[in-house]
Amino acid sequence: MSKVVLITGGSSGIGKSIAEFLTHKGFTVYGTSRNPERIQEELPFKLVKLDVGDASTIATAVATVVRNENRLDIVINNAGVGITGPIEETPQEEIHKxxxxxxxxxxxVMKAVLPQMRKQHSGLIINITSIAGYMGLPYRGLYSASKGALELVTEAMRMETKDFGVQITNLAPGDFATNIAAGRYHAPVTEGSPYKKPYGDTLNLINDHVDDGGNPADVARTVYTIINTPKPKIHYKVGAFMQKFSIVLKHILPDKVYEKLLLNHYKL
Structure with missing residues (x-):
């Protein structure tokens, strides 16, 4: 019996790459989209409606998968959104978003799927976070904070659910060539702002990193490895060597030395 997988944000980018890879490997895959009817291309996996900001659509999507397959083995929390800008100049509504x-x-999503996994006494949840979640990056601080918080939530929930037969882990990608920049909120680079030049320069650097990023298939292959690991680790990283090594440096260097490295990297 093929394992049943639910992937949030599965219609594009990293989520689509994971969905296609796992489908090729014989899994029964359900991707999600806020508006699946708008997806024009033919996908090799099923697509269900789910908006992570709407709990009712989460419950409906999970119920649909369980009704169709009588089980839910793997959930990949991939849906995410980017945000850039000086924190001082970022609107509160965008911070909430x-x-x-x-x-x-x-x-x-985890709250919605845990009852079924507990009933099965088996299940795997992979939360897609970000290497940016391990450090406060200039002009990406809110993105870093949101992904870093999910890392910590995962650590806690692993311990809370250890008796249920459920495995929960984090996978933190670095920069990959996806369309995340297109859907990312950018605080405007405004004339007269004290942040105009440093933020504008940093934004150009960020966009260059995304454009030159790795192949999302690398993330999909790492997901497949995690799925086939009997007892997954708490944290996984995938990306360029220096991106992963930056996390090691943060742990071993004095705070101000590490901060200086970041400032030099971003030319601030």
Whole structure:
């Protein structure tokens, strides 16, 4: 019997790459989209309606998968949104939106699927976070905070659910060539702002990193490895060597030395 997988945000980017890879490997895959009827291309996996900001659509999507397959083995919390800008100049509604999508939504998905996994006494949840979640990055601080918070929530929930036969883990990608920049909220680079030049320069650097990012299939292969690991680790990282090594440096260097490295990297 093929394992049943639910992937949030499965219609594009990393989520689509994971969905296609796992489908090729013989899994029964359900991707999600807020508006699946708008997806024009032919996908090799099923697509159900789910908006991580709407708990009712989460419950309906999970119920649909369980009704169709009588089980739910793997959930990949991939849906996410980017945000850039000086924190001082970022509207409160945009701050709420990024936390709703990147933190509160994945928590609601986990709450929705845990009863079924507990009933099966088996299940795997993979939360897609970000290497950016391990450090406060200039002009990406809100994104870093939302992904870092999900890392910590995962650590806690692993311990809370250890007796249920459920495994929960984090997978933190670095920069990958996806369309995340297109859907990302950018605080405007405004004339007269004290942040105009440093933020504008940093934004260009961020966009260059995304454009030159790795192949999302690398993330899909790592997901497949995790699925086939009997006892997954708490944290996984996938990306360029220096992106992963930056996490090691944060642990071993004095805070101000590490901060200086970031400032030099972003030319601030």
């Amino acid at each position: 990024v936390f709703s999508t990147n933190l509160y939504g994945p928590i609601e």
